[in-house]
Amino acid sequence: MALWHLLLNWASTLLLLLLSLLFVAFLGFCAYIKYKHMKYDHIPGPPRDSFFFGHSPTFFKIMEGDGIVYEKFLEWSETYGPVYRINLLHYVILGVSCPDATKEILMSSKYTKDEFIANRLSNLFGQRFLGNGLVTARDHEQWYKQRRIMDPAFSSLYLRGLMGTFNERAEKLMEKLSDEADNKGNVKMLPLVNCVTLDVIAKAAFGVDLDLLNTSSPFPKAIETCLKGMVYSIRDAFFQFNLKNRPFIKEVREACRLLRRTGAQWIHDRKTAIQNGDDVPKDILTQIIKTAGKEENTTKEDEEFMLDNFVAFFIAGQETTANLIAFCIMSLGRHPDILERVKKEVDDVIGMKMDLSYDDLGKLTYLTQVLKETLRIYPTAPGTSRDIIKDMVINGIRIPGGCIALFSSYASGRMDKFFKDPLTFDPERFHPDAPKPYYCYYPFALGPRACLGKNFAQMEAKVVMAKLLQRFDFTLIPGQTFDLVDTGSLRPKSGVLCSIRHRKHSQ
Template identity: 55%
Template sequence: MGVWSFITGAALLLLILVAICFLLYCGYIYYTHVKYDHIPGPPRDSFLFGHSPTIIKIMKNKKVIYDTFLEWVEKYGPVIRINGLHNTLVLIVSPEGVKEFLMTPKYTKDNFYKRIEALFGTRFMGKGLVTDQDYEHWHKQRRIMDPAFSRTYLMELMGTFNDKAEDLVDTLGEKADRKCQVGMHDMLSRVTLDVIAKVAFGLELNSLHDDQTPFPRAISTVMRGMVETRNPLAKYNPGKQAFIRDVKENIKLLRNTGKECIERRMKAIQEGEDIPVDILTQILKGAELEDGCSLEDLIDNFVTFFIAGQETTANQLSFAVMELAQNPEILTRVQSEVDEVIGSKRDIAYEDLGKLQYLSQVLKETLRLYPTAPGTSRALEEETVVEGVRIPARTTLMFNSYIMGRMEKFYQDPLVFNPDRFHPDAPKPGYAYFPFSLGPRSCIGQVFAQMEAKVVMAKFLQRFEFELVEGQSFRILDTGTLRPMDGVICRLRPRGEQKNK
């Protein structure tokens, strides 16, 4: 009897403690509501979960959450709050706010980036260039990396860009029979993977010809894992456990590849071999200049560049193909420019890139509508006022190029694909376009990426006519970056060949 009394008493005490903790947590949530409810925003779905149910529902339906955020800012103004449990984020779509918070090192990256330091408890990007919240440490890394993105080094990459792009068009040429259906996103993902592996790390992956290579799937899986972390309860969901294990295994694959690559380059340096001034060399130089830099720290930047250098460029090129196929007048105009500048040459010269002005406009307009890395965030440490709205201290601020790029306030007929918006003489809204972010934390690889994109797209346009296979939705899939959901399935034929031969 005494034992049962003890168990009953202990259970009752535990229930009381749980109830007290729950009430305290509810009190804290109420406190955050009081703290932020002067900021405009849509009604919460519930007191406890805030807007999380809406966000989770959108994710389950594979819709883009930023379209909903766009509706909210159009209705409630350029500064809105978004609640989730005890957390409150503030979304700012004001050019003045973008200028203030992105153009200075005063505002550091916020705790969102901790979610991609490690995914589901497995180290992912760690303290690499994208995730590092310590500005001084980041700045040190950035200075070390800069030589690998200098104009001199980038010019030397033209040979590799040409070779890999030629490999792509040769492979596509085998499928250009007007009947074969080609998944352009898959093919472009493979060529950009081959490019970044070669020019950054000296690896020959040959993924264009190797259907068994695990890297394209590994990257896609870990990117989907990033999206799942938006739901704070995902890691507790029994139905997600197999997927989470898959994410962890693919992170280990990427990091083990980085480890092998770094150790091989270290050995080459020790043996006095000639080594390129590439990203991997600069990663290792960073180790020499930084006390206490571990192998895991080096792998962080390997993974960062391996993924960032492949995923975003492939997605941009895929969206560009999708839009050109739907806009024949724009396609004809850009192909005419390619014919004039490149002609029938196999190799595109560095000097040719500057002459492909309209192609540049096409690629920029693609990133306006489909910024593959749609946004960034900053930590606000002191109370401030933006657009007349007081924002409390210690708040996470969100900035989103996708949303601003689709607002009538900044772009006339924003959903119309119009490369003339980016003509050198066209008026452009300030601080509304930032697909590579802005300021000191802008993407170090943006010039690299656009050079690569121009070479690949110019060769593709030089060689092929193309049309989209019927029945595609043209929806966008959010996998951490934005990509075409249906994969941009096309039929190809060689340029100059009669369409109805």
């Protein structure tokens, strides 16, 4: 009995000690938050929703209402100026729309990807996602080694060789649309272009035929699940601790494993084929493997990085390009005069040719303007961020080191201080003779960490849009919404419902 009382006393003492330690830790954390407030509260910004959570409740409310968080960034940029403060627990994030600061930070390699976002993208709910690849690597030497391996596969010379794949996969979409036009049907364009862009990535990068327009695949669902998981992981620090979210978290982990397992198999098969001297496709994967083979001190970790970059390219290359094409179709459908002008250019440049050449793409200057204007209003990758380690000054405001700088191309692209009548769709803003936007337009980011697949995406979008404009007339179905959905990237909520008809070309 005495022993039992002794054990109870020990347990009570330990519990009291643990609770005391937790209370002291909580008070210490609160003191740290207060210190952060005092350090950065001279910077303008919206009132915090709470001392502890900062502006988190505002973001929760937006997400629960299927809103666009970037609209809030636009509102705050216009209200509080070119640099404003956001508080999330002990994190301080600065929304930056000052062009000079944008230039200084994004164009320099000394400002690394911010640690918070990098960690959240590296692993999704404990499952490796983008790992430590090009998107998330914070160490410059580690990033630069990967970039050195990847760059040759995305050179303009190498991309020219992918025109056959772009044409072939786009032609599959044209066949599908032709069937719909024969049946005088209505088409939801976003799912179709999603299939095409994923087909292009699989074929051009990895030599795999998915043919998603005619066969089913788990990849589109897995990509969508990963993107949703990414959004919740970044914007809701407590999402994984809510028991009701466990089924979804399990889905996210399984989707990550599917993509990484598939990538590992494709990479292994290609390496084996190369080692055996087999004929292999002259695609991006072959180029990357051969370039990596020339590197000194290649490690097992480098192979894992290759897999990280496979997942990043597979997701980002498919999702953002599909959304760009869908937004472009939506914008042209809403502006018949611009649609007719871009059709005329396509007719003049490619006529009735089935396959476009690389040189043809360079002559489609007005289509290029249309795509650039689409990305200004609807940037499919609407923001990027960097760590600010050392003190600096932005627009005359002292910025202490130890915070995150957030750059929203969505907010900058819709501000009338940078673009007159910003919600008006006007491709003339990007006429070759028009003044270039000064560090307020960056749909592919800027500087050394700019999107590696920028030219790939633009070429693919041009090929698909040129063939569509060459072959079909399309009009938007009345009554659909032109609202956006935030899935990490931005996509049209309606899916872009169109009536498709064959074009009647004059002889």
